[in-house]
Amino acid sequence: QITLKESGSTLVKPTQTLTLTCTFSGFSLSTNGVGVGWIRQPPGKALEWLALIYWDDDKRYSPSLKSRLTITKDTSKNQVVLTLTNMDPVDTATYYCAHVTLVPAKGGFDYWGQGTLVTVSS
């Protein structure tokens, strides 16, 4: 049974750096074809993909946020960490992590965490 859970700062001041951790179980990020992604959703708005890291340490970032994002993995701890620098009130959103597999060629995010609401305010 695959589960994921987000944790980290829920209130961040403008210009600060957000650090979120996705802790998962039921799969290994060292298995061929497996990845973990981050997606966010501002209140009342659409989903926005942020970043994705694969089993082979290939990392992908949203072009519009690439300069501010870093994604890393700790396979031994079953964790993926996302950092977003220079936070602004427009970054207020629910942040989700999610599992993806390329084997078979699904590509969609098939398991999601419950999400964590991050508020940016002074």
Place this chain on the structure above:
Amino acid sequence: DIQMTQSPSTLSASVGDRVTITCRASQSISSWLAWYQQKPGKAPKLLIYKASSLESGVPSRFSGSGSGTEFTLTISSLQPDDFATYYCQQYNSDRTFGQGTKVEIK
């Protein structure tokens, strides 16, 4: 970047209706498209992947079609549990979501 455009933004329908949502990509994405359902306060749920493959456990009234730049999600007979917001997402090049289609009660 590949942009995804859904239409309509909002759709009013009744239980039993056949519902179709369209998703267009700004360039060809072959069949690398997924559809999700999201209810308020909940994480999205994967319905369809590779444009037309039904995710395990998803009712057969949901179906997807299309390739290249134009795709559709069809609900053959809308059920009370189906009132939600639906998103398409491409994975031909990284990931991009559409802006969503809210299916509301008529």
